[in-house]
Structure formats: structure tokens, C-alpha cells
Amino acid sequence: MRYRIETIEREDVREYPLPALREAIVNALMHRDYFNIANFIQINAYDDHLWISNPGGLPDGLTVEDLKRDHKSIGRNPLIARVLRLAGYAEEYGTGTLRMVEEMKKAGLPEPEFKEEMGGFSVYLYKDIYTEDYLSELGLSERQIAGVLQTKKHGRITNKKYRELTGLSDEGARTDLGELVRRGLLELRGKGRNAHYVLVLRQS
Numbered sequence: 416m417r418y419r420i421e422t423i424e425r426e427d428v429r430e431y432p433l434p435a436l437r438e439a440i441v442n443a444l445m446h447r448d449y450f451n452i453a454n455f456i457q458i459n460a461y462d463d464h465l466w467i468s469n470p471g472g473l474p475d476g477l478t479v480e481d482l483k484r485d486h487k488s489i490g491r492n493p494l495i496a497r498v499l500r501l502a503g504y505a506e507e508y509g510t511g512t513l514r515m516v517e518e519m520k521k522a523g524l525p526e527p528e529f530k531e532e533m534g535g536f537s538v539y540l541y542k543d544i545y546t547e548d549y550l551s552e553l554g555l556s557e558r559q560i561a562g563v564l565q566t567k568k569h570g571r572i573t574n575k576k577y578r579e580l581t582g583l584s585d586e587g588a589r590t591d592l593g594e595l596v597r598r599g600l601l602e603l604r605g606k607g608r609n610a611h612y613v614l615v616l617r618q619s
Contacts, residue, residue, distance in 0.1 A: 427458040435519050442511045445492055448469075451534075463544060465594045476489060480515075512529065515540075545567050552599075565580055571612060573612070592612055
């Protein structure tokens, strides 16, 4: 828990949005392989991220990439899923991972990372390390800092948006953005008109 003071009163701010954390835990309960009695659901807290892991990989026909777009729900434990939904802990089937992504973005945090690993499924929730102080310590220019913060706020940035933000030419924007890519802060995705930059998940 951290806090900020923007009015006369102090406001406590959770390091991770509670809805995203709830969805990660509920998903682990709903999709755990309960025949695997040698392993358990694990929640580990690190300096810069949370790791939630459950035995059992994704059901056949579902990939990690599917989890960040609309996808069908393939339940491993339909009775547990029904109980959690009736109790108000689970929402519409097949929307839990999308809600995690949405809540992390709303909080200005990196998107959750989903992995199939070690015979199970993991969710990584990362803290915000992209603060202005941290970026200044990296020696970035004010323009580049503004670009990274813009990307964090909106989830992506384009060459055009960076030019509007900084007043640079097309070549200048490409140079600045290219340096941020080389330094491992941004990642270029798409080509042509669809080209845009997103933040790279990093550990502090």
C-alpha cells in the first residue's frame, strides 16, 4: 500500500488494483487441476510483482494469446465456477483475464503477463516502475520521459502522437522512439499505419 496527497486528505493507493487481484485468484480457483494433489495454488509477492500460479495448464483449444481478446470459456471445474459466480466472486464466463488487463491499464500499470509454465498456469501482476523519477535516473530526455508516460497512460503511442507531444519532425521522433526501443523501454508492434509502441514489462 502506498499513498498520495492531492487534496486535504491522504488517499491510500493499492499497489495492485483489487479487482485484478481478485480475478487472478478466482481464476486460479476455477481452473486449478484438482487431481494434481501434489501441488497447490501459490501466491508469491516480490519487490516488483505478484505471481499467482495454479496446477494445470490451459484447456485444449485455448492459447495464452487468446486470453487478451474475446474468447470462449472452457471450464475445468464447472461446479466450482458456478458456486463462485453465484457468490458474486466471478463475473461472466470467459471475461476474467480481460478484466485483469482492463483494471491494470486503468491503474496505469503494465498489462498482466500470462504464462503456461512448470506444468501449470501463471499470472504475473507488475508494479509501476515507470515513474518520472525512475525515468530521469535512466538519463532520458524530457521528451522521452513524456513519451514513456504517455505510453503508460494510454497503453500505446504512435510516431504521430509522439510528434504531436514533442514537436519533433518525423525523423526526430523515429530517432527518439528507436532509442527507447534499443534501451528496452518500448517495443515496436505492427507495420505501416498499424505501427505503434508499447511498454516493455520490466523488473525493477
